Amino acid sequence: MQTSFTEAQLADPEIAVANDILRTCVHCGFCTATCPTFVTLGDELDSPRGRIYLIKDMLENNRPAGAEEVLHIDRCLSCLSCMTTCPSGVNYMHLVDHARAHIENTYKRPPADRFLREVLARILPYPKRMRAALSLARLGKPFAFLLPGQTILAKRMRAMLSLAPAKMPPAQSLGGTVHKAVGETKGRVALLAGCAQQAIAPSINTATISLLNRLGIEVVIPPAAGCCGALVHHMGRHEEALAAARRNVAAWSAEKLDAIIVNTSGCGTVLKDYGFLLRNDPMAAQAAAISRKTKDISEYLLDIYAPTEAAPGITVAYHAACSLQHGQQISAPPKLLLRKAGFAVVEPKDAHLCCGSAGTYNIMQPEIAAVLRRRKLDTLKAKSPDVIAAGNIGCLTQLAGDGIPTVHMVELLDWMAGGAKPAALQSSVVSRQLSEAGSI
Numbered sequence: 001m002q003t004s005f006t007e008a009q010l011a012d013p014e015i016a017v018a019n020d021i022l023r024t025c026v027h028c029g030f031c032t033a034t035c036p037t038f039v040t041l042g043d044e045l046d047s048p049r050g051r052i053y054l055i056k057d058m059l060e061n062n063r064p065a066g067a068e069e070v071l072h073i074d075r076c077l078s079c080l081s082c083m084t085t086c087p088s089g090v091n092y093m094h095l096v097d098h099a100r101a102h103i104e105n106t107y108k109r110p111p112a113d114r115f116l117r118e119v120l121a122r123i124l125p126y127p128k129r130m131r132a133a134l135s136l137a138r139l140g141k142p143f144a145f146l147l148p149g150q151t152i153l154a155k156r157m158r159a160m161l162s163l164a165p166a167k168m169p170p171a172q173s174l175g176g177t178v179h180k181a182v183g184e185t186k187g188r189v190a191l192l193a194g195c196a197q198q199a200i201a202p203s204i205n206t207a208t209i210s211l212l213n214r215l216g217i218e219v220v221i222p223p224a225a226g227c228c229g230a231l232v233h234h235m236g237r238h239e240e241a242l243a244a245a246r247r248n249v250a251a252w253s254a255e256k257l258d259a260i261i262v263n264t265s266g267c268g269t270v271l272k273d274y275g276f277l278l279r280n281d282p283m284a285a286q287a288a289a290i291s292r293k294t295k296d297i298s299e300y301l302l303d304i305y306a307p308t309e310a311a312p313g314i315t316v317a318y319h320a321a322c323s324l325q326h327g328q329q330i331s332a333p334p335k336l337l338l339r340k341a342g343f344a345v346v347e348p349k350d351a352h353l354c355c356g357s358a359g360t361y362n363i364m365q366p367e368i369a370a371v372l373r374r375r376k377l378d379t380l381k382a383k384s385p386d387v388i389a390a391g392n393i394g395c396l397t398q399l400a401g402d403g404i405p406t407v408h409m410v411e412l413l414d415w416m417a418g419g420a421k422p423a424a425l426q427s428s429v430v431s432r433q434l435s436e437a438g439s440i
């Protein structure tokens with residue numbers, strides 16, 4: 001694609017990157033067929049190619065974002081399915097990240113929109129605040145139907161309340177802890193404990209640590225490490241995201257580590273991009289080293305996982321989180337591990353399409369998210385699974401509550417290696433099948 005940035009514009013390193021990305025796009029349109037928003041809405045401006053044109057026009061003309069760009073870029077899930085499909089290697093992720101920061105800097109959103117985004121940015125990255133908010137949301141959930149009308153604000157509030165768990169899990173605070181290996185120590189890793197995940201499903205970190213320890217791996221969670229910055233990054237709050245990245249890079253660089261383990265794949269995609277995000281920062285070299293050391297839990301376990309329990313005889317529908325399959329190009333390892341653990345693994349039709357979770361997307365774009373959730377659940381359930389497994393807390397929350405238990409794949413792996421049975425499998429149907437299979 002031809003671009004017409006001036007020399008002065010190209011002196012800005014961010015614009016120079018955007019220019020390079022735009023020039024790789026040959027506007028073939030292959031990406032449209034695998035874009036969830038184009039598939040759902042059928043509007044070219046809700047396709048990757050359409051958004052690329054909007055971004056190009058906005059940046060080349062050096063003008064503030066307008067309502068049209070904001071509408072269509074806000075509708076983008078950042079699922080990165082388009083990057084998997086694109087034959088030209090267009091780095092849509094970096095382009096849309098730049099566009100989001102441009103919107104944040106140049107566009108004044110309506111007051112209710114600004115307020116909600118501010119609330120989300122001040123609560124979600126902090127586990128204690130998140131837990132308090134979830135407790136409040138649980139109280140409000142039965143009264144969600146009282147929220148007036150079909151305004152976007154009412155829909156967003158209902159969507160937020162719907163994410164509150166039926167029962168609050170125990171509080172988890174892992175910062176500053178070290179978890180020794182069982183037996184001989186074969187490795188030492190840091191675990192990104194996650195922010196929302198610690199509040200919603202602490203059992204995922206517990207299973208991860210327990211499994212790694214039994215495999216001979218020491219796990220450390222440095223006290224200064226915190227949220228990865230993904231949530232604010234996807235809101236265009238660039239400086240806040242950079243601050244989170246710097247804090248984590250400093251915390252992990254101070255430790256002697258073989259790897260930084262991530263069990264929330266949405267965060268993993270951002271950690272693997274720290275090297276790019278901080279490329280012009282004094283911490284650039286350290287950030288690049290941290291990105292290279294970052295491993296999704298499924299990548300790290302692939303060579304060392306060894307089940308110890310008898311095959312449970314249940315069928316797992318594996319839902320591939322977009323951040324894992326598109327953001328990190330990790331497709332086979334989670335399925336190989338689940339099969340190694342003895343599970344029958346099935347996959348839904350159109351596994352490349354997003355479930356609609358996408359960070360805060362299911363709150364900010366509740367209508368599109370609801371369509372994508374329904375489609376994903378229907379295709380998963382068509383495979384008659386006993387349980388749905390994924391590698392990302394956002395997807396698990398999005399797919400919960402429709403009759404099939406949802407668990408993180410590491411909880412299943414831990415269980416089959418001598419760890420605790422996942423609480424989600426206490427449901428009557430799965431328990432009965434497990435009992436009949438002689439597994440409990």
Ligand code: SF4
Nearest residue numbers: 025026028029031086
């Ligand atoms: S598939 Fe790639 S090159 Fe083709 S239009 Fe989409 S982004 Fe551009």
Ligand code: SF4
Nearest residue numbers: 035076077079080082
């Ligand atoms: S990131 Fe996902 S929603 Fe956004 S343009 Fe690409 S495929 Fe479409």
